[in-house]
Amino acid sequence: xxxxxxxxxxxxxxxxxxxxxxxxxxxxxxxxxxxxxxxxxxxxxxxxxxxxxxxxxxxxxxxxxxxxxxxxxxxxxxxxxxxxxxxxxxxxxxxxxxxxxxxxxxxxxxxxxxxxxxxxxxxxxxxxxxxxxxxxxxxxxxxxxxxxxxxxxxxxxxxxxxxxxxxxxxxxxxxxxxxxxxxxxxxxxxxxxxxxxxxxxxxxxxxxxxxxxxxxxxxxxxxxxxxxxxxxxxxxxxxxxxxxxxxxxxxxxxxxxxxxxxxxxxxxxxxxxxxxxxxxxxxxxxxxxxxxxxxxxxxxxxxxxxxxxxxxxxxxxxxxxxxxxxxxxxxxxxxxxxxxxxxxxxxxxxxxxxxxxxxxxxxxxxxxxxxxxxxxxx
Numbered sequence: 155x156x157x158x159x160x161x162x163x164x165x166x167x168x169x170x171x172x173x174x175x176x177x178x179x180x181x182x183x184x185x186x187x188x189x190x191x192x193x194x195x196x197x198x199x200x201x202x203x204x205x206x207x208x209x210x211x212x213x214x215x216x217x218x219x220x221x222x223x224x225x226x227x228x229x230x231x232x233x234x235x236x237x238x239x240x241x242x243x244x245x246x247x248x249x250x251x252x253x254x255x256x257x258x259x260x261x262x263x264x265x266x267x268x269x270x271x272x273x274x275x276x277x278x279x280x281x282x283x284x285x286x287x288x289x290x291x292x293x294x295x296x297x298x299x300x301x302x303x304x305x306x307x308x309x310x311x312x313x314x315x316x317x318x319x320x321x322x323x324x325x326x327x328x329x330x331x332x333x334x335x336x337x338x339x340x341x342x343x344x345x346x347x348x349x350x351x352x353x354x355x356x357x358x359x360x361x362x363x364x365x366x367x368x369x370x371x372x373x374x375x376x377x378x379x380x381x382x383x384x385x386x387x388x389x390x391x392x393x394x395x396x397x398x399x400x401x402x403x404x405x406x407x408x409x410x411x412x413x414x415x416x417x418x419x420x421x422x423x424x425x426x427x428x429x430x431x432x433x434x435x436x437x438x439x440x441x442x443x444x445x446x447x448x449x450x451x452x453x454x455x456x457x458x459x460x461x462x463x464x465x466x467x468x469x470x471x472x473x474x475x476x477x478x479x480x481x482x483x484x485x486x487x488x489x490x491x492x493x494x495x496x497x498x499x500x501x502x503x504x505x506x507x508x509x510x511x512x513x514x515x516x517x518x519x520x521x522x523x524x525x526x527x528x529x530x531x532x
Contacts, residue, residue, distance in 0.1 A: 156320060161225040161236060163217045163296065165448055170213055173409055173447070177208040180410050191421055195414045203417060204410055206436045213448075216441040219264055223288075227296075228320065230313035233305070236296040237289035238263075239321065242271040244283035248350075248532050249323040250524075251287040251314055255332020255356075256394075256455055257416040258511065259295045259445040260288045261438075265517035270524065281532060282525040289317060291333060293454030295445045300454070307333065307462045311340035315348070324348055327528050331355040331512060333458060336466055339495075342473040351474035351500070353527045355512045355520070358467075359487035359495055373488045383484060387422060390415070394456035395463040402453020405446070412447050413440075423510035425482040433515050442514075470494065476501030476527030480516070482509030501527040 182201070186193040223238045238260055241247070250270070254262055263286075269276040270284045290297040292305045292313075314337065318326050327350050330338035335356045342352050361369075361377040369377065393401050404411045420430035420439055430439065446452060475496040479486050481504075489502050503523060508516040512523075 234298040242283040247283035249326035253330040253334030342471040394459035398456030405452025425509040478523040480508035
């Protein structure tokens with residue numbers, strides 16, 4: 155089955171009524187015993203978010219945004235994959251496939267679609283235009299959930315190549331962060347002739363402790379930060395890597411549980427200065443949370459960790475690569491570390507603001523980075 159079918163998002167009203175009922179019946183735990191986020195999301199913060207969710211949030215607004223872009227589904231390697239496809243009005247636009255990660259979704263990109271596809275309408279140069287393809291990872295959002303094992307990042311990368319070929323793109327570039335970075339790197343490992351270059355906002359690079367004596371002061375600081383992250387911030391990945399099914403029961407049954415699981419990462423991984431509301435509106439955070447809650451994707455999204463967290467390591471690739479390093483990103487390798495894996499770095503920039511959710515947090519900077527990186531491939 156190779157047909158591409160239009161997809162119009164309209165969740166039944168009874169699903170939204172059920173959500174409101176569950177939000178009316180939340181059984182809260184007691185308040186944390188600290189005055190910070192060190193035990194997780196503070197009770198008062200989550201109660202505020204959930205009050206807004208119950209009383210003010212409008213899912214139909216989010217549906218309208220996604221439907222306005224043009225959504226589609228197609229079968230790739232036996233799985234029905236959801237994607238957004240926006241063709242630029244510029245005939246010479248460069249095809250670009252962008253892949254989200256966890257706990258993200260295609261909604262992360264909604265603020266950059268216009269500037270990337272139609273730069274002239276947003277004060278940019280028409281020569282920087284892209285045709286955009288934004289797929290939802292298998293088991294995420296409105297892509298089908300795998301019923302069997304084997305959907306690794308490598309298999310996803312192969313499917314993305316098929317998708318671009320099916321759309322008629324015989325030359326394209328690819329971009330990703332988080333799991334999207336892993337998928338994009340796996341695509342580069344394949345080195346298909348259609349792939350002209352890649353861009354990453356989280357290069358998959360780890361420090362080599364045996365070379366610690368050679369580290370610069372900045373590299374030592376990054377290594378220390380990554381060690382701290384490993385000690386204090388990886389409980390989520392350990393659970394998803396080892397027991398995604400057990401975790402999934404709570405996430406599928408409890409909207410507040412699903413919200414907390416993601417809301418914590420907006421605090422920990424964004425450049426939010428201690429409060430996610432400094433970077434994201436409640437609507438933005440809840441739009442993304444809804445793309446996990448409505449399809450009950452808590453378990454299926456977590457299984458990507460089970461499939462690939464331990465097995466995927468970035469082998470060296472010579473595909474032209476650009477990297478944008480945001481200061482609050484989880485992994486911020488130095489260029490010389492990155493060059494061991496990405497041996498043909500053609501663009502490198504270290505920015506002064508932004509975090510893990512680059513396109514969501516700093517859409518203007520994100521757009522400028524992609525234009526600067528991929529300008530040489532137009």
